[in-house]
Amino acid sequence: MSITEYFDLLFSDYTLRTITLGTAVLGAICGMLGSFAVLRKQSLLGDAISHAALPGIALAFLITGSKDTNILLLGALVSGLIGTFWIRGIITKTHLKTDTALGLILSLFFGFGMLLLTFIQKQPNANQAGLDKYLFGQAATLVESDVNLMVIVTGFCLVIMLLFWKEFKIMLFDAEYTKTLGFNTQFIDVLITFFIVLAIVLGLQTVGVVLMSAMLLAPAASARQWTNKLSVMIGLAALFGAFSGVVGTAISASDSNLSTGPVIVLVAAVFVLASFIFSPGRGLLFRELKFRQNRRDLHLRKTLQLMYGIASTHENIAHPHAIRILNNFQGFTRKTLRKMEEKGWVTIQNQEWAMTEKGYSKAENLYNQLEENDDTTD
Amino acid sequence: MSDLIAIQVDDLTVAYNYKPVLWDIDLQVPEGVLMAIVGPNGAGKSTLIKAILGIIKPIAGSITIYGEPYEKQRKLVAYVPQKGTVDWDFPTTAIDVVMMGTYGRLGWIKRPGTKEKKAALEALEKVGMLAFKNRQISQLSGGQQQRVFLARALVQDASIYFMDEPFQGVDATTEIAIINILKELRRAGKTLVVVHHDLQTVPEYFDWVTFLNVKKIATGPVKDIFNDDNLTKTYGINYKVAINK
Numbered sequence: 134m135s136i137t138e139y140f141d142l143l144f145s146d147y148t149l150r151t152i153t154l155g156t157a158v159l160g161a162i163c164g165m166l167g168s169f170a171v172l173r174k175q176s177l178l179g180d181a182i183s184h185a186a187l188p189g190i191a192l193a194f195l196i197t198g199s200k201d202t203n204i205l206l207l208g209a210l211v212s213g214l215i216g217t218f219w220i221r222g223i224i225t226k227t228h229l230k231t232d233t234a235l236g237l238i239l240s241l242f243f244g245f246g247m248l249l250l251t252f253i254q255k256q257p258n259a260n261q262a263g264l265d266k267y268l269f270g271q272a273a274t275l276v277e278s279d280v281n282l283m284v285i286v287t288g289f290c291l292v293i294m295l296l297f298w299k300e301f302k303i304m305l306f307d308a309e310y311t312k313t314l315g316f317n318t319q320f321i322d323v324l325i326t327f328f329i330v331l332a333i334v335l336g337l338q339t340v341g342v343v344l345m346s347a348m349l350l351a352p353a354a355s356a357r358q359w360t361n362k363l364s365v366m367i368g369l370a371a372l373f374g375a376f377s378g379v380v381g382t383a384i385s386a387s388d389s390n391l392s393t394g395p396v397i398v399l400v401a402a403v404f405v406l407a408s409f410i411f412s413p414g415r416g417l418l419f420r421e422l423k424f425r426q427n428r429r430d431l432h433l434r435k436t437l438q439l440m441y442g443i444a445s446t447h448e449n450i451a452h453p454h455a456i457r458i459l460n461n462f463q464g465f466t467r468k469t470l471r472k473m474e475e476k477g478w479v480t481i482q483n484q485e486w487a488m489t490e491k492g493y494s495k496a497e498n499l500y501n502q503l504e505e506n507d508d509t510t511d
Numbered sequence: 512m513s514d515l516i517a518i519q520v521d522d523l524t525v526a527y528n529y530k531p532v533l534w535d536i537d538l539q540v541p542e543g544v545l546m547a548i549v550g551p552n553g554a555g556k557s558t559l560i561k562a563i564l565g566i567i568k569p570i571a572g573s574i575t576i577y578g579e580p581y582e583k584q585r586k587l588v589a590y591v592p593q594k595g596t597v598d599w600d601f602p603t604t605a606i607d608v609v610m611m612g613t614y615g616r617l618g619w620i621k622r623p624g625t626k627e628k629k630a631a632l633e634a635l636e637k638v639g640m641l642a643f644k645n646r647q648i649s650q651l652s653g654g655q656q657q658r659v660f661l662a663r664a665l666v667q668d669a670s671i672y673f674m675d676e677p678f679q680g681v682d683a684t685t686e687i688a689i690i691n692i693l694k695e696l697r698r699a700g701k702t703l704v705v706v707h708h709d710l711q712t713v714p715e716y717f718d719w720v721t722f723l724n725v726k727k728i729a730t731g732p733v734k735d736i737f738n739d740d741n742l743t744k745t746y747g748i749n750y751k752v753a754i755n756k
Contacts, residue, residue, distance in 0.1 A: 299622060306603065306611070314615030315615055357602065
């Protein structure tokens with residue numbers, strides 16, 4: 134199946150539609166909540182939580198013996214939350230720093246989870262196979278009820294976010310100040326963290342424990358490059374996430390037969406790369422262009438200053454001089470001369486240039502900081 | 512200044528990991544003073560403000576604002592944190608930050624409306640930042656960011672203002688603009704408590720001062736207690752002699 138065939142099939146094939154819808158909704162909710170994680174500088178929290186969810190999945194299976202997704206994910210939710218609150222506990226109760234706490238809980242829980250998985254595999258029970266799909270995710274196992282759950286949680290999340298928008302925003306920006314205003318910051322904090330855990334748990338089936346944090350961070354990091362407005366950032370992150378989901382599913386469902394989770398993550402990474410290069414204002418390309426523009430401006434100013442030096446020795450500043458006279462000066466080209474003529478600083482006639490009043494006063498005030506430099510932005 | 516006590520602190524002790532940062536502080540701040548808290552680094556100046564505001568939980572002592580606990584008097588109090596405590600690359604604009612000053616009055620869930628926006632614009636104008644209202648906050652200079660923080664506190668329309676080093680890293684123009692606003696607030700009968708580092712300007716800017724170095728060294732009118740004796744007790748060196756060397 135090629136990519137075009139995929140999009141043809143998308144609307145007729147039930148399985149394909151379910152999976153695509155699932156990855157799109159997952160991408161959207163992860164982008165949305167990932168923005169919170171990125172802005173709180175808790176990018177690595179996602180990684181720790183997703184790894185902390187693994188023992189929950191294994192224990193849920195051991196206790197119930199069922200491989201029902203909802204039961205396993207409930208186990209993941211509980212163990213993810215326990216991991217999160219342990220991390221917070223370690224940070225507030227000991228001298229350890231955040232990164233140490235995250236690393237500690239991540240490896241501890243993940244190690245315990247792997248231990249349980251191998252234990253389960255050794256059991257003489259035919260029912261045990263397939264739990265390891267939660268390591269790297271398997272989008273193909275998504276069924277309609279899974280997608281419904283994702284849609285419900287996303288909707289719930291959206292409502293809460295809109296309701297507490299003001300509180301979330303101020304809390305993300307200045308938590309201590311929020312506390313002095315009388316808001317229960319602990320409640321807001323727990324609410325945000327709970328939603329991040331929820332999004333991660335939802336994604337485990339599709340993307341898996343190991344790559345889940347990328348789903349949270351990549352769309353948010355891309356979105357931050359394009360806007361300086363929180364609402365736009367969260368909207369864009371949701372959009373990028375959903376798009377990564379759809380494109381990733383399309384690529385993996387076509388000929389290539391690649392595993393869906395990693396492909397989705399790679400597509401999201403392409404978004405990050407493109408955003409870092411092409412976004413206006415913060416992008417690398419924009420910065421390079423701005424740098425060149427500044428260099429051209431400087432060139433122009435240097436030439437103008439040289440002309441000023443020559444013109445100021447004459448009583449009449451408009452006295453024409455041969456263009457040749459500028460030859461020894463490295464900053465002069467036909468192009469800079471033309472540009473200066475456009476700005477009305479000089480007039481050029483028959484291989485000779487003459488300074489205008491405007492050019493003269495510009496040159497006089499060239500390094501005057503207080504003067505409004507109107508020519509730097511064009 | 513009136514006879515009313517705006518802030519009353521009794522036997523306040525704060526510790527981080529068993530190391531006392533503030534030790535047995537008793538403090539009375541009369542209504543209507545412009546008070547500096549001075550002391551060396553690590554003296555607990557910021558901690559004192561944060562403890563009064565309920566950000567940090569003290570291990571002992573009591574604090575009242577006009578005779579009532581802080582939780583009941585929140586709406587009377589505004590706070591300007593240190594500029595460095597927030598991430599100025601946060602995706603928001605100057606007016607949005609100032610508007611946050613109205614959130615406390617609004618309470619949960621309710622959104623700011625035209626009335627709040629008008630108040631925010633007025634506050635921005637007062638600090639001379641109206642022209643920058645839609646500027647992304649990372650594109651403001653340090654002094655401008657400080658003014659935005661001050662505007663956010665002004666919007667709170669409080670009776671008592673706590674400010675943590677509002678003059679830190681700002682140029683002379685901004686410093687003058689800020690102190691003029693503080694003096695105007697005092698003339699309007701407000702009480703101001705300011706963590707301050709520049710001892711030279713204390714007599715010029717403030718009428719009340721508290722010397723702090725883990726313990727309270729002295730508190731009272733600048734003209735009575737701002738002297739070599741207290742400075743030496745607080746900083747451990749004879750301040751003037753050390754400078755003249």
